[in-house]
Amino acid sequence: MRDLPAPLPTTVVRRNAPAPPSRPADVDWNTSNKFLNGPFAPWHEETESFDLPVIGKLPDDLAGALFRVANNPRFEPLDTDRYHWWEGDGGVAGTYIRDGKASFRMKWVNTDSMKVEVEAGEALYSGFVNGSGKARRDLPQGAPPAKSVANTNVGLFADHLLVYFEGGLPHSMHPESLDTQGTYDFGGAVDILCTAHYKIDTATGNMLFYAAVGPSLTWYEADPTGTVVDTFSFDMGCPAMVHDYIVSEHLAIFLISPNQFRLDRIMEGRPGVLWDETAVPGGSRFAVLDRRTHEVTWYDTGLMLAPTHFFNAHETPTGIVVDLHVIARLGNPADDSDEPLDSHSWFPPAMAWRFVLDSATKTTTQQMHSGIAGEFPKINDAWLGKKNRFGYFTTTRNLSPLTMTDGLARHDFSTGQTIVLEGPDGLTSPSEPVFVQRRGATEENDGYLLTIWWNPATGLSELLVHEASAFVREPLARIKLPVRVPFAFHGSWAEAEVLDAAVAAQSA
Known part of the structure; x- marks a missing residue:
């Protein structure tokens, strides 16, 4: 067997720096659109920086990389007033930490549709959330018919740094250089798209994911080499927008809601994310897939609500306990759907709830965890599918015209206590x-919470490292990033050993 090269010191050794940017990092497209200003404002520079300034001290045992997506439009949108946060070009920000030092890289995901727009020197594709508003540009011959935004989640799997979105296949990037290597189709087993919200089975290391296309949901399981070992499809009953889901020890749990994704309207240049209660006339329903038998069981809630993101789920002798954030509505109203809404009407505050699914009655009972509005719930992933005590999320307490998130929260499911931290020195978002x-x-709860915050005074971002157990306002360390990472969705951590193995495999 061929010997692999020694793992590369990915965080402290300077590589060949990219050429200086040919355009400024900050742009002003003369719009009041929230999603093109403040923490959302694009940063037009691919960046590499080493030995970043640190306030405080990075933990000695924190070694690896935090990968985050960045919704970062490369060209001025065709209609800046209708542009929506979900439509930004995908970028990846990697903060590499080792030996108490940190380095940083941020690059765009160089998709086929981005290559076409770079060649043209302007945006060619219209938006799918609020519709085009203006006529789309004529696409060159051979250009992809729809834009691949690659902007929703990123993580290491099978030695590839994969960047996901719900409209197509994930893209592979080199985990150190962040160079785009093309789409990743799991050895040809996935042909259209896959969800951005994959889960990793703690017992096997397998990736658990799915694809929702129209009313059909297809389940996949891939082993750590990227080989698909299981697949199954079932009918959701409507073209539900299924952005996230959760797994327990043996089950995969989806919430089918009035939130609909309408490709037919998008192709007409009309808003494609709708709130249509006629699609689920009896209320939102949990679809529970037994991963062993492929049996699907439905649980009625009788409520018109949608999930945003899930904390966790676990099985009991009488059913399933599911913790998640839910929202009263999401998208344009189906009966008046062609005009864009303000951000808080389109996406009102979400709240943390617990649903208990009764296996005998196939119904649910539910209660709110706390009265603190929030989003982006997370847990210690080692507890995925098992009964856990702690959940973490960002707060959305204020309906700000500038930002979305305004604090960091830790919820104790055993006591019901929620602690909220404000950002130090005016940091927010x-x-x-x-x-x-x-x-x-x-x-x-023995570990660290990593978050990226926006500094309104500088316009740049900082990575904060909080101790999860102490959970006090002052972080252990503040890494001063050289850029603003445009506010985006999701990300993940890669331990140094996993990162080094992936880099070595890419070099073999």
């Missing part, structure tokens, strides 16, 4: 928290 378990830890 924290990203989804990522939990990193302390090396050698056995307790669920």
Whole structure:
């Protein structure tokens, strides 16, 4: 067998720096659109920086990389007033930490549709959330018919850094250089798209994911080499927008809601994300797939609501307990759907709820966890599918015209207590928290929370490292990033050993 090269020191050794940017990092497209200003404002520069300034001290045992997506439009949208946050070009920001030091890279995901727009020097594709508003540009011959935004989630799997979105296949990037390597189709087993919200089975290391196309949902399981080992499809009854889901030990759990994704309207240049209660006339329903038998069981809620993101789920002798954030509506109203709404009408605050699914009656009971509005719930992923005590999320307490998130929260499911931290020194707009378990830890809450915050005074971002157990306002460390990472959706942590193995495999 061929010997692999030694793992590369991915965080402290300077590589060949890219050429200086030919356009400024900050742009002003003369619009009041919230999603093109403040923490959402694009950053037009691919960046590489080493030995970043750190306030405080990075933990000695924190070694690896935090990968985050960045919704970062490369060209001025065709209609800046109708542009929506979900439509930004995909970028990846990688913060590499080792030996108390940090380095940083941020690059666009160079999709086929981005290559076409770069060649043209302007945006060619219209938006899918609020519709085009203006006539779309004529696409060159051979150009992809729809834009691949690759902007929703990113993580290492099978030695590839994969960037996901719900409209197509994930893209592979080199985990160190962040160079785009093309789409990833799991050895040809996935042909259209896959969800951005994959889960990793803690027992096997397998990736658990799905594809929702129209009314059909297809389940997949891939082993750590990227080989698909299981697949199954079932009918949701409507073209539900299924952005996230959760797994328990043996089950995969989906909430089918009035939130609909209408490709037919998008192709007409009309808003394609609708709130249509006629699609689920009896209310939102949980579809529970037994991963062993492929049996699907439905649980009625009798409520018109949609999930945003899930904390966790676990099985009991009488059913299933599911913790998630739910929202009263999401999208344009089906009966008046062609005009864009303000951000808080389109996406009102979400709340954390617990649903208990009764296996005998096939119904649910539910209660709110706390009265603190929030989003981007996360747990210690080692507790995925098992009964856990702690959940973490960003708060959305204020309906700000500038930002979306305004604090970091830790919820204790056993006591009902929620603690909220404000950002130090005016920092705000924290990203989804990522939990990193302390090396050698056995307790669920023994680890670090990593979040990226926006500094309104500088216009730049900072990565904050909080201790999860102490959970106090002052973080252990603040890494001063050289850019603003445009506010985006999701990300993940890769331990140094996993990262080094992936880099070595790419070099073999």
